[in-house]
Amino acid sequence: MECVGCTACIDACNSVMDKINRPLGLIRMASENQISKKQPFRINGKIRFYSVLLLALVGLMSFLLLSRKSIDTSISRVKGQLYQEVGKDSLSNLFQAKIINKTHSDVQYELRVEGDIPGTVKMIDTKHHTLKAESLSNATFFIAVPLDKVKARSSKIRISVYGNGQKIQTITSTFLGPFI
Numbered sequence: 001m002e003c004v005g006c007t008a009c010i011d012a013c014n015s016v017m018d019k020i021n022r023p024l025g026l027i028r029m030a031s032e033n034q035i036s037k038k039q040p041f042r043i044n045g046k047i048r049f050y051s052v053l054l055l056a057l058v059g060l061m062s063f064l065l066l067s068r069k070s071i072d073t074s075i076s077r078v079k080g081q082l083y084q085e086v087g088k089d090s091l092s093n094l095f096q097a098k099i100i101n102k103t104h105s106d107v108q109y110e111l112r113v114e115g116d117i118p119g120t121v122k123m124i125d126t127k128h129h130t131l132k133a134e135s136l137s138n139a140t141f142f143i144a145v146p147l148d149k150v151k152a153r154s155s156k157i158r159i160s161v162y163g164n165g166q167k168i169q170t171i172t173s174t175f176l177g178p179f180i
Helices: 008-019 032-036 045-067
Strands: 071-077 084-086 090-101 107-114 120-123 135-146 154-163 166-176
Touching: 071 154, 071 166, 090 107, 090 166, 107 120, 107 135, 135 154
Parallel strands: none
Antiparallel strands: 071 090, 084 090, 090 135, 107 154, 120 135, 154 166
C-alpha cells in the first residue's frame, strides 16, 4: 500500500512511544539533514517566496470579488435593423440588452438615455422590469431621438442602467440615422 500523506502513522508511533517511555518523533516530517544534524525546522527563502505569492493571490482574488459589479449589462443594436421614422419629428433604433443580476435578491431596473443626445426608451415588454436573483435577463427596446438632434449617420448614445433607483452602469452604443 502506498503512503497518501495522512500522517496517521506519526500519531500511532508517538502514542506507542509514549506508552513505552521512549522519545517521541521517531516518525516525523523532516529532511535527512534535519535528522542527522539535529537542526530544527527553519523557514527558508523558497517557503517565504511561496507564502508571499500565496498572500498576493489571495489579496487579488479578494479585491476582484469585492470590486465586481452586482449588475452587469451589455447593450447592442439589433443586427440588420436600420433606423425607423416615428412620426415626422423623431427616429428610433431597436436595441437588445443582456442584464446579469449577480446579487441574491430581485432588483427593479430601468434604462435611461443620458448625455448629448436626448432620447426616450420604449420597452417592448413593459411587464418585466424586475431582474430575478442570480439570473440573466434579456430585454428588447426602442430608443426614440428627436430628428433635429441626429447630426450624423452614426452617433454615439449613452444608455444608463438604474437598479432600485441608483445608477449602476453607463453603456455607450451606436444610434443610426439617415445619411446627412
